[in-house]
Amino acid sequence: MPFIPHTEDDIQEMLAVIGVDSIDTLFDEIPDELRCDELKAIPAGMPEMEVSRLMQARAREDGQPLCFLGAGAYDHHIPAAVWQLTTRGEFYTAYTPYQAEASQGTLQLLYEYQSMMTALTGMDVSNASLYDGASALAEAVLMAVRANRKSKSGRILMPRTLHPLYRRVAHSIVRNQGIELVEVGYDGKTGKIDTSALEQYAGEDFAALVIPQPNFFGVLENVDELTEWAHANGMLAIAIVNPLAMSILKPAGEWGEDGADICCGEGQPMGAPLASGGPYFGFLCCREKLVRQMPGRIIGKTVDLDGKPGYALTLQAREQHIRRSKATSNICTNQGLMVTAATIHMAIMGGEGLQHMAAACHGNTEKLSQALCSLPQVESVFEGPVFHERVLKLPLSAKDALKALAAHNVLGGFDLSDDYPELDSAILVCATELRGEEDIEQYRSKLERVIAAQVQTPCQLKPDW
Amino acid sequence: MIYEHSRTGRRATAQTNPEMAELSDIPDALLRKRPAGLPEVSEMQAVRHYTRLSQKNFSIDTHFYPLGSCTMKYNPRACNSLASLPGFLSRHPLAPDTHSQGFMACMYDLQETLKHVTGMHDVSLSPAAGAQGEFAGVAMIRAYHEARGDTARSEILVPDAAHGTNPASAVMCGYKAREIPTGRDGDIDLDALKQALGPQTAGIMLTNPSTVGVFERRIKEIAGLVHEAGGLLYYDGANLNAILGKVRPGDMGFDVIHMNLHKTFSTPHGGGGPGAGPVGVSQRLAPYLPVPMVDYDGTDYVWLTEKERPESIGRLSAFAGNAGVLLRAYVYARLLGREGMRRVAEFSSLNANYLLKRLMEVGFDAAYPERRASHEFILTLKKQAKELGVNTMDFAKRMLDYGVHAPTTYFPLLVPECLLVEPTETEAKEDLDSFVEIMRTIKQEAETQPDLVKQAPHTMPVRRLDDVRAARELDLAWKGDS
Numbered sequence: 028m029p030f031i032p033h034t035e036d037d038i039q040e041m042l043a044v045i046g047v048d049s050i051d052t053l054f055d056e057i058p059d060e061l062r063c064d065e066l067k068a069i070p071a072g073m074p075e076m077e078v079s080r081l082m083q084a085r086a087r088e089d090g091q092p093l094c095f096l097g098a099g100a101y102d103h104h105i106p107a108a109v110w111q112l113t114t115r116g117e118f119y120t121a122y123t124p125y126q127a128e129a130s131q132g133t134l135q136l137l138y139e140y141q142s143m144m145t146a147l148t149g150m151d152v153s154n155a156s157l158y159d160g161a162s163a164l165a166e167a168v169l170m171a172v173r174a175n176r177k178s179k180s181g182r183i184l185m186p187r188t189l190h191p192l193y194r195r196v197a198h199s200i201v202r203n204q205g206i207e208l209v210e211v212g213y214d215g216k217t218g219k220i221d222t223s224a225l226e227q228y229a230g231e232d233f234a235a236l237v238i239p240q241p242n243f244f245g246v247l248e249n250v251d252e253l254t255e256w257a258h259a260n261g262m263l264a265i266a267i268v269n270p271l272a273m274s275i276l277k278p279a280g281e282w283g284e285d286g287a288d289i290c291c292g293e294g295q296p297m298g299a300p301l302a303s304g305g306p307y308f309g310f311l312c313c314r315e316k317l318v319r320q321m322p323g324r325i326i327g328k329t330v331d332l333d334g335k336p337g338y339a340l341t342l343q344a345r346e347q348h349i350r351r352s353k354a355t356s357n358i359c360t361n362q363g364l365m366v367t368a369a370t371i372h373m374a375i376m377g378g379e380g381l382q383h384m385a386a387a388c389h390g391n392t393e394k395l396s397q398a399l400c401s402l403p404q405v406e407s408v409f410e411g412p413v414f415h416e417r418v419l420k421l422p423l424s425a426k427d428a429l430k431a432l433a434a435h436n437v438l439g440g441f442d443l444s445d446d447y448p449e450l451d452s453a454i455l456v457c458a459t460e461l462r463g464e465e466d467i468e469q470y471r472s473k474l475e476r477v478i479a480a481q482v483q484t485p486c487q488l489k490p491d492w
Numbered sequence: 493m494i495y496e497h498s499r500t501g502r503r504a505t506a507q508t509n510p511e512m513a514e515l516s517d518i519p520d521a522l523l524r525k526r527p528a529g530l531p532e533v534s535e536m537q538a539v540r541h542y543t544r545l546s547q548k549n550f551s552i553d554t555h556f557y558p559l560g561s562c563t564m565k566y567n568p569r570a571c572n573s574l575a576s577l578p579g580f581l582s583r584h585p586l587a588p589d590t591h592s593q594g595f596m597a598c599m600y601d602l603q604e605t606l607k608h609v610t611g612m613h614d615v616s617l618s619p620a621a622g623a624q625g626e627f628a629g630v631a632m633i634r635a636y637h638e639a640r641g642d643t644a645r646s647e648i649l650v651p652d653a654a655h656g657t658n659p660a661s662a663v664m665c666g667y668k669a670r671e672i673p674t675g676r677d678g679d680i681d682l683d684a685l686k687q688a689l690g691p692q693t694a695g696i697m698l699t700n701p702s703t704v705g706v707f708e709r710r711i712k713e714i715a716g717l718v719h720e721a722g723g724l725l726y727y728d729g730a731n732l733n734a735i736l737g738k739v740r741p742g743d744m745g746f747d748v749i750h751m752n753l754h755k756t757f758s759t760p761h762g763g764g765g766p767g768a769g770p771v772g773v774s775q776r777l778a779p780y781l782p783v784p785m786v787d788y789d790g791t792d793y794v795w796l797t798e799k800e801r802p803e804s805i806g807r808l809s810a811f812a813g814n815a816g817v818l819l820r821a822y823v824y825a826r827l828l829g830r831e832g833m834r835r836v837a838e839f840s841s842l843n844a845n846y847l848l849k850r851l852m853e854v855g856f857d858a859a860y861p862e863r864r865a866s867h868e869f870i871l872t873l874k875k876q877a878k879e880l881g882v883n884t885m886d887f888a889k890r891m892l893d894y895g896v897h898a899p900t901t902y903f904p905l906l907v908p909e910c911l912l913v914e915p916t917e918t919e920a921k922e923d924l925d926s927f928v929e930i931m932r933t934i935k936q937e938a939e940t941q942p943d944l945v946k947q948a949p950h951t952m953p954v955r956r957l958d959d960v961r962a963a964r965e966l967d968l969a970w971k972g973d974s
Contacts, residue, residue: 028832028835028839029568029827029828029832030565030566030568030758030827030828030832030917030918031835031839031917031918032918032919032920032921033839033842033920033921037920037921038842040921041842041843041846041921042842044846044849044850045842045845045846045849046849047845050838050839050841050842051838053838053841053842053845053864054738054739054837054841054864055864056706056707056709056863056864057707057709057735057738057739058709058711058712060712061711061712061739061743061744062738062739063611063737063738063739063740063743065830065831065834066608066609066737066830066833066834067830068604068608069605069608069609069825069829069830069833070605070826070829070830071829071830071831072826072827072828072829072830072831072832073826073827073829074827075568075570075827078570078574078823078826078827079570079574081826082574082575082577082598082823083574083577084594085579085594085595085597085598086577086578086579086580086594086595087579087594088579088593088594088597089579089580089583089587089591089592089593089594089595090579090591091578091579091582092587092591094582094584096584096586096587098586099585099810099811100584100585100586100811102582102584104507106504106506106507106535108535108538108539110576112539112542112543112546114572115543115546116551116552116553116554117546117547117549117551117553117554118546118549118551118762118763119551119553119567119572119760119762120551120552120553120564120567120760120761121549121550121551121552121761121762121763122557122559122562122564122761122763122764123761123763123764124763124764125559125900125901126550126888126889126892126897126898127954127957128889128892128949128952128953128954128955128956128957129549129550129555129892129897129898129949129952130548130549130550130763131545131548131549131952131953131954132545132546132547132548132549133549133763133764135493135545135548136542136545136763137763138968138969138970139493139494139495139970141968141969142495142969142970143528143530143531145968145969146528146529146530146969147528147530151969152966152968152969153968153969155764156765158620158621158624158766158808158809158814159620159809159810159811160810161807161809161810162620162624162808162809190810192807192810192811193810195798195806195807196806196807196808196809196810198806199631199782199805199806199807199808200627200664200808203631203634203664203665203666204664204666205666247518247522250522251521273524273528274524274527274528275515275518275523275524276518276522276523276524277521277522277523277524277525278524278528293810300581300582301581301582301583301584301585302580302581302583302815302816303580303583303584303585303592303595303811303812303815303816304585304809304810304811304812304813304815305585305620305766305809305811305812305813305814305815305816305817306620306765306766306814306815306816306817308766315966318966318968324764325968326968327962327963327966327967327968328962328967328968329957329958329959329961329962329965329967330957330958330961331954331955331956331957331958332947332955332956332958333955335954335955336954337953337954337957338957339957339959339962341959341962341963341966341968342963342966344963346656347623347655347656347657347659347660348655348656348657348903349656350656350660351656351659351660351669352659352660352662352663352668352669353663354656354660354663356660356664357623357626357627357657357660357661357663357664358621358623358624359621359622359623359655359656359657360621360622360623360754360761360764360765360766360767361621361764361765361766362620362762362764362765362766363761363762363763363764363765363766364760364762364763364765364766365762365765365766367762367763370542371538371542373530373531374494374530374531374533374538374541374542375504375507375533375535375538376504376507376508376530377502377503377504377527377530377531377532377533378527378528378529378530378532379503379508379527379532380503380504380507380508381527381528381530382512382527383508383509383512383513384508386512386513386514386515387509387512387513389513389515389518390513390514391513393517412517412518412519412522429588430588433588433590433591434590438584438587438588438591441586460509
């Protein structure tokens with residue numbers, strides 16, 4: 028019996044103590060007609076050895092293609108120590124630190140995490156994590172609507188330069204509370220938020236403006252100007268940032284005159300492997316005066332009966348297990364283990380180590396962009412600086428190009444044609460610090476062949492009737 | 493504090509290139525002026541610091557952890573190592589289907605298994621945790637009513653004993669949460685339910701076995717009443733461990749359910765997540781399931797997204813939820829198989845009923861002594877609190893000194909001075925016996941030297957913490973030595 032330690036003697040002794048003659052009797056309060064028969068559609072159990080063989084075969088099946096795909100999930104180096112420590116049983120198999128005295132390890136680690144996130148983002152306070160970047164954005168929107176008491180509209184300005192999947196997630200999560208996400212277009216030349224499009228909303232009632240840095244195109248927004256504009260128009264500024272980029276870019280807390288009010292984002296670049304999209308973690312930071320509107324666990328430093336420092340869950344009166352229907356959010360379990368990894372990751376890398384990593388990503392992406400733009404009719408779409416992604420226009424359809432590259436075991440980037448049809452045959456490419464010059468050359472030469480094949484034999488593609 | 497090991501200029505040099513790449517094309521105004529104030533430590537200092545921190549935790553791997561409602565059972569190590577195979581870890585969430593068939597096969601199989609074990613028509617794996625599953629479930633109830641033009645329904649009914657996430661999730665979906673009292677026998681107060689039901693009822697959220705640790709016997713009748721009023725039934729899967737493979741929520745009449753894979757399917761709790769909260773639905777709610785889902789077209793596995801499922805309530809996380817947690821649950825499901833799943837319910841119930849009986853023998857009071865325990869049960873220490881002045885919190889803290897993580901305390905709120913105890917199926921009889929011994933000892937201490945218990949714990953890294961100060965003098969981030 029996998030994972031069940033009972034011997035036959037144990038079972039008999041236990042049944043005798045309970046005073047029943049079979050285990051099945053323990054279910055006698057359940058009406059007979061509800062009991063189910065053997066669930067034949069579920070496979071029988073297998074020993075670890077066989078499951079292991081199955082999983083290895085399946086993991087192999089997905090290959091390990093050369094990855095130039097980013098779009099919200101980035102292939103970074105993770106120090107070996109990070110996951111060796113994170114999967115220690117004492118971290119891996121503990122739960123929410125309800126008994127503070129027996130959970131000081133997790134609690135202190137979370138306090139250290141909060142400290143590091145505030146240092147990185149320049150904000151006053153951080154919570155102990157949310158599910159992922161997209162749902163963190165949704166929570167930031169809900170938080171802004173609660174916190175901006177001057178605004179009554181429940182409307183938020185959401186630029187199209189924000190990740191399309193994030194916009195969809197935010198919509199799914201906030202729509203039932205009557206909150207409206209109003210889209211703002213982008214400048215076709217620079218790839219930044221179109222300030223003239225923004226200007227048409229000046230003076231109108233919006234709770235907040237969302238400002239991505241970098242934006243989905245990899246492009247750096249004029250964050251000072253945008254933050255100022257939001258504040259001048261009675262809106263909160265919600266920053267949504269890449270935490271690795273924060274190591275080299277102006278932190279959200281310093282944007283404009285007063286800084287962003289809320290800063291959220293995807294924590295994946297801090298120690299989480301790509302792993303099919305999760306688990307990652309969302310982070311959420313804010314200014315101190317908004318802390319009571321912040322959802323999720325928060326750890327505070329305090330003292331014990333002897334005056335010795337210690338750590339505990341705090342401000343729990345915001346949370347569902349105390350406030351029930353009046354809580355700031357329904358979130359309970361968050362992404363503790365991912366935060367454990369992130370904290371260890373940030374401690375080992377340090378501020379300067381992260382800067383080297385971020386700068387390497389930036390440099391490699393520029394090298395990639397130059398290499399690919401050396402091919403005929405491949406060009407960079409937006410002018411101006413980026414962090415570690417760039418939009419490139421191809422001389423053939425993005426879908427065909429990416430498919431052909433995948434057949435060569437290269438993930439060439441993200442196809443923008445569904446979400447931004449106006450960009451035509453454009454893709455979003457990314458080269459992290461892990462993609463060296465040889466990798467870049469491999470991509471270039473394969474794309475060259477793909478382009479040549481398509482241009483020479485256009486009829487190879489069957490018409491799609 | 494890791495910051496206390498920090499010295500200017502110290503670095504874990506094995507981790508980075510010595511030279512920093514140029515950033516000269518980025519305007520100065522957009523750049524950071526100095527590196528972020530993160531610790532500057534060597535790799536070994538970090539490793540030692542976090543190893544030591546880990547040792548200040550109780551965990552399943554080190555301690556008996558009978559935290560009621562959380563199902564703290566053994567997390568098989570194979571689940572971690574097989575979900576961490578390089579092919580799985582390196583798969584990009586937006587990788588094309590041609591490079592995803594292995595992963596998608598696991599997800600599809602897991603969907604199927606969860607469907608069959610819960611008796612639901614269809615399953616989506618995407619919610620990232622139980623609370624997000626609840627949100628998805630209530631949002632689907634809302635979508636169903638709206639699609640029928642039945643828009644006057646404004647209330648979700650929730651038992652007073654429910655998890656706080658239930659009313660909070662209802663509110664996040666734009667509903668009012670209305671509480672239904674629990675009867676003296678632990679079942680829901682049927683008269684109160686009948687009075688509360690009406691044309692304003694969108695649905696009811698129930699946990700079964702309930703949070704008071706007993707099976708709701710009249711579930712079929714409740715389902716009939718709610719459906720008659722035009723409402724739908726939501727099943728909170730927090731206690732699915734108690735009935736896995738024995739009774740299925742779908743057969744009880746539930747329209748929508750969520751499962752907590754970090755409970756029933758033994759994925760790690762990780763110090764507070766990540767979890768996974770897949771949702772299952774009856775046929776009429778199937779169009780609204782959150783995306784993405786995985787389908788099999790006879791040759792290949794394919795993603796179902798907003799495009800294929802236009803009526804979906806949408807997407808709840810950027811990609812496919814907590815995929816790594818789902819892989820762990822899948823490995824667990826394959827190790828157990830159908831017979832192993834049934835054994836989960838059987839042995840978790842055996843352990844709970846045995847432990848309850850033994851604790852009653854040594855003088856503790858059950859909250860519902862006439863009822864069969866499910867996989868967990870409630871003790872009430874009302875008598876001890878009144879007669880000895882030693883309350884549930886004191887008992888809980890003293891348990892830590894004896895090397896046992898305390899059960900859930902003061903939940904559900906309706907039972908005074910309660911302990912919600914869930915031993916789980918993976919604990920051996922001798923561990924349960926030793927817990928009984930510890931409880932008996934603490935009770936004796938409470939009678940003869942109450943201060944010893946009231947001052948507990950005595951052996952932890954810290955004594956009881958000043959929660960009031962934590963909330964009043966907020967210190968949420970390290971600001972230097974000052």
